[in-house]
Amino acid sequence: MKRLISLTVGILVVVLGLAIWSQQLQQSQGATGDKVLNLANWGDYIDPSLVKKFEKQSGYHVNLETFDSNEAMFTKIQQGGTSYDLTVPSEYMIEKMRKANLLVPLDHSKLTGLNNYGARYMNQPFDPGNKYSIPYFWGTLGIVYNDKFIKPGEVKHWDDLWHTKYRDQIMLIDSARDILGFSLVSLGKSMNTTDAPTLQAAKGKLDQLAPNVKAIVADEIKMYMIENEAPLAVDWSGEASEMLAGNSHLHYVVPSEGSNLWFDSLVIPKTAKHYKAIYAFLNFMSQPKNAAQNAEYVGYATPNNKAKALLPKAVRNDRQFYPDAQTMSHLQTYEDLSPKTVGLYNDLFLEFKMYRK
CATH class of the missing domain: 3.40.190.10 (Periplasmic binding protein-like II)
Known part of the structure; x- marks a missing residue:
């Protein structure tokens, strides 16, 4: 009887351990948790130090997953096997995702940095009025x-x-x-x-x-x-x-x-769950200092005019890229x-x- 009780307790301990491990694994894969942001982005397309800065300032943990093509990202979201809160598709893919009802409209009342973006990068044909997207790089x-x-x-x-x-x-x-x-x-x-x-x-x-x-x-x-x-x-x-x-x-x-x-823009896919984290991140990345730091790290042109003004003169006046x-x-x-x-x-x-x- 003691052996049976011991065996039963042992099984319960193993089951409990597996449950905890499973929960931790899900969180690491961006599946659960209220204080997280699940971001799908292109590889090496954000300054890692900015991610840490956002986490420290906001208290949200960023689960970052990368993709290597618009089509791969589209398929994963369409099939419903993801929990992405934000992703970064290109212009034609935003139009495709919009037509497929895979995007959640932005609540502009919760966005604090839209005025930082240049008019020529906004209100593009693939997303009139920026109903669904905020430009990330171009x-x-x-x-x-x-x-x-x-x-x-x-x-x-x-x-x-x-x-x-x-x-x-x-x-x-x-x-x-x-x-x-x-x-x-x-x-x-x-x-x-x-x-x-x-x-x-x-x-x-x-x-x-x-x-x-x-x-x-x-x-x-x-x-x-x-x-x-x-x-x-x-x-x-x-x-x-x-x-x-x-x-x-x-x-x-x-x-x-x-x-x-071309444009790569931040959008909210239909799989999104953590809306407070989403808008905290969108507003964080719209801040000129953060957008400028990201542009210097990635090396692509920023659509954030106030961020551009913070870049070295040789960069912001370079007609090759601007x-x-x-x-x-x-x-x-x-x-x-x-x-x-x-x-x-x-x-x-x-x-x-x-x-x-």
Whole structure:
């Protein structure tokens, strides 16, 4: 009988221990707890010291989970297997999430820093009136060149890339929307076109560019450019800033005739539970000092004008990453296209990649 009682007590202790461990595990994965904020963000896209500062000031613990694509994040939220309070999708994905009823509208009465943001970064077509989103970072698509091989001012427009003297010298980012996009701009067309013949024409022009293309790659493009492996590249401004930091001979230019203007923004997904923590974090990140610190850490352009004013003069006046008003007026944000049209973009881009082989 004592043995049975001892065994029973032992089992209860094990069960209790497992319950405590399970609760701790859930909290570490952002599943439970009232004093937490479950944040889903891109990798290395927030200054860790800011997270600690927020936790210390607010008393909320931040559970940070990262994702590597808008689509992966969308799928997890759509399937309902997450407990994210905030996430950071790009502009076209915000539109897609809104259409899929995956977002909770912002309560503007609880936001204290909206006036810090520049008007040109607000009220975008993907979220009129900023009903669902607050801009986090923004940037462009452009051309990186190495002044060891390319004279400053020699490459200023998309059409310059087609010059025969750049044979086998250009690195392209592996992105259908972006590569077909700059070809569309070079033809004077919208980067959001859904017209099949227009897309075919853009692909045909890319085929003419093929002899100049050294490689089509993803993250490796940064290493190649930093190590002087190619004179030219087409990439996003955020990636370009990392390249420039690693090689003083590199420069970034946004063609004045037009390009992509992208946004990553903070939104509240339908899985949100901790609303006090959410608004505490949104207001914390809207404070100019915090937004400026985050911009210096990440290296991307901040939409917070008061934060921008706190950045070093060389940074805030850098036209490579903060283009002038005329260039900005020609930039286009990506729209959420139908699956059929996205499939056409992807198919044509794949054909281009196969053609150049």
